[in-house]
Amino acid sequence: AMDRGGPRDLAAIGQGLVAAASLADLVADTGAGELTAAAEGLARPDQVLAAHLAAALAEDLPLLKRDGGFVRPGYRDSLDETRALRDESRRVIASLQTRYAEETGIRALKVKHNNVLGYFVEVAQQHGETFLKAPLNETFIHRQTMAGAMRFSTTELGQLEAKIAGAADRALGIELDVFAELVRAILDRSDAIRAAASAIAVLDVAASNATLAAEEAWCRPLVDNSLAFAVKQARHPVVEQAIRGRAPFVANDCDLSGSDGKSHEPRGRIWLITGPNMAGKSTFLRQNALVAVLAQAGAFVPAASAHIGIVDRLFSRVGAADDLARGRSTFMVEMVETAAILNQSGPRALVILDEIGRGTATFDGLSIAWAAVEHLHETNRCRALFATHFHELTVLSRRLDRLSNATMRVKEWRGDVIFLHEVTEGAADRSYGIQVAKLAGLPSTVVERARQVLAELEATDRSAPTRRMVDDLPLFAAAPRPVAAPQADPVLDLLDGMDPDDMTPREAHEALYALKARRVRTP
Structure with missing residues (x-):
């Protein structure tokens, strides 16, 4: 519901719905109030959703949806076609590497890929010098020199890379669409799924307590309104x-x-x-x-x-x-x-x-x-x-x-x-x-x-x-003393009537004497 789930979460919900149906059959005829209510909650989820999830999701699932590869082959025709194109392109890359190695006579030639250069041809340093000279320099374009190796690209590799990248992106886009559809199907039945989860929780606690009581010789307590x-x-x-x-x-x-x-x-x-x-x-x-x-x-x-x-x-x-x-x-x-x-x-x-x-x-x-x-x-x-x-x-x-x-x-x-x-x-x-x-x-x-x-x-x-x-000593001999009501303080009353900003030095001097005369001594 918060759009933070992954493919494994979808599979867990599907497996949980299947388990809920099995539990419902086990507790349907117990006659116990809480267990009967739990059985009703377990029976509510539509098992068609569980079957739908099982049909859509592959066996080996990635943690994150952005990794792709979580939709089962055969579930969506358009996805299967795009995957075939992507996988065929990979085989073309392998055959291209073989052809380049034969044409140049360098068996150690490799076609590799990274996020910076894309697809490139990599050869050892001593072989790379020949790629810089005619006639190889007309086919192989120098891209990078490294310690012990040199990297080159070709027009053919660039075209193939664009084709492969497009197929991979299209395949991932289709899988994300499938993921969104499955999420919507789950959310449409969220009330029933929550009811099943609550019912399973009730059974979990009841079964755990029953196991403890049986295995550890616990007793049933008498709880009443006494003290x-x-x-x-x-x-x-x-x-x-x-x-x-x-x-x-x-x-x-x-x-x-x-x-x-x-x-x-x-x-x-x-x-x-x-x-x-x-x-x-x-x-x-x-x-x-x-x-x-x-x-x-x-x-x-x-x-x-x-x-x-x-x-x-x-x-x-x-x-x-x-x-x-x-x-x-x-x-x-x-x-x-x-x-x-x-x-x-x-x-x-x-x-x-x-x-x-x-x-x-x-x-x-x-x-x-x-x-x-x-x-x-x-x-x-x-x-x-x-x-x-x-x-x-x-x-x-x-x-x-x-x-x-x-x-x-x-x-x-x-x-x-x-x-x-x-x-x-x-x-x-x-x-x-x-x-x-x-x-x-x-x-x-x-x-x-x-x-x-x-x-x-x-x-x-x-x-x-x-x-x-x-x-x-008697109990509670130190009884709390009553708190006396606060009495008015004449000095504070006199201070409340003064405004220092409006007083002359003489008036301030006289006020100080008045305060001294009104001072209350604490006994």
């Missing part, structure tokens, strides 16, 4: 494929459909997930978000069972990225995205948050994460997965009745940590960051010194202050 989110033995569809053959994927349950303790109405629940790096927290967050997306797209999901209340918005704050071109650091980007979540998510939203507050000072980050969890619980009241290394936040479960602590299971063996990738109820007592650093290859001296510093810090029992905070 439930109960998934059993869920897996991450991409990570599972990536590690296949190397290690089994550890499936995990997730249940965010608890009650708020005040009514029987299901409410969203927040899971606060702690545990070491590399243990699978981010994978767990993402896989549950993907389950929600797949379920609401109408697909089966990678789980043993799934009951999901409709999610109106899905929010994700995972990973680290900056936006330096706009003056935003990594932490600023994190805060902007967190702000969007806290300001927009509602009871039907699903939120996954990973490591909020880790990009700034420890106590700054802990304070932000603490307040964010409280806001999600009391204001947003959404279903949420909140992964963190701030173990101090786990004490919030004593006050926030819909907050549950979960942790990633690990095992220590001879000073090393083994990640089990299992999510269980409870809270981690530490992050095993030093063990992860050791796995990453940090020098042994750095690892040992880090152990010493950690032991000294843990001896101060940093968790004690947070326990007192959860007992002593």
Whole structure:
């Protein structure tokens, strides 16, 4: 439609129409609503067009129409005649080369062509000198001398070139006319072709989802109007494929459909997930978000069972990225995205948050994460997965009745940590960051010194202050202060009445004293 297609595009449409007819026969009697509608869309295209395209286009097609040679022999008589003339002229060129070689006695003589000289005779340098002398110079006209070769033209070659060029141009012109006719035929049936393409897309998605469900043991989710989110033995569809053959994927349950303790109405629940790096927290967050997306797209999901209340918005704050071109650091980007979540998510939203507050000072980050969890619980009241290394936040479960602590299971063996990738109820007592650093290859001296510093810090029992905070501080103690209405500024009123261009020096001096006398001091 945009006049940018080529011969191969025309052939693809023709082949697609043939395939559409075959698909229509396969799905015609399924009785399924979407597949029946797809079958109707596949049956609409006129198969006469597919036959027309197949008859018109050659087997081996060029990419661009200007290259020619894409119309099948026998499709257009005038084209076949012009091609015959063009091909016969080429045979005449070959016979002419043979005759010139015999007449001059130079077997290495060649008749060649380029875009500058057209057709020309080329001989080696030593033979070219004889062409410059009589009687050969009467037949061969010198055109170009090169290092090791000389080029000549003849009147006979010039006439033959004009005949060949005309035949080639006429043949290409006829092919372009055929191309334009085929394009018009396709555009006349464009609505039916688009309907077939849409139907094939529906079948493609349905078949792909069915293949995944059958081969990967995915389940059919229950999606309803509740606020439930109960998934059993869920897996991450991409990570599972990536590690296949190397290690089994550890499936995990997730249940965010608890009650708020005040009514029987299901409410969203927040899971606060702690545990070491590399243990699978981010994978767990993402896989549950993907389950929600797949379920609401109408697909089966990678789980043993799934009951999901409709999610109106899905929010994700995972990973680290900056936006330096706009003056935003990594932490600023994190805060902007967190702000969007806290300001927009509602009871039907699903939120996954990973490591909020880790990009700034420890106590700054802990304070932000603490307040964010409280806001999600009391204001947003959404279903949420909140992964963190701030173990101090786990004490919030004593006050926030819909907050549950979960942790990633690990095992220590001879000073090393083994990640089990299992999510269980409870809270981690530490992050095993030093063990992860050791796995990453940090020098042994750095690892040992880090152990010493950690032991000294843990001896101060940093968790004690947070326990007192959860007992002593009320939720949302820092209530927003009301904004006072702006008051009139007498100095500004006085300035509004002045026009410096019309004031004399004396008047300006007096106005300055008046401003000084009217100055308002801020208490």
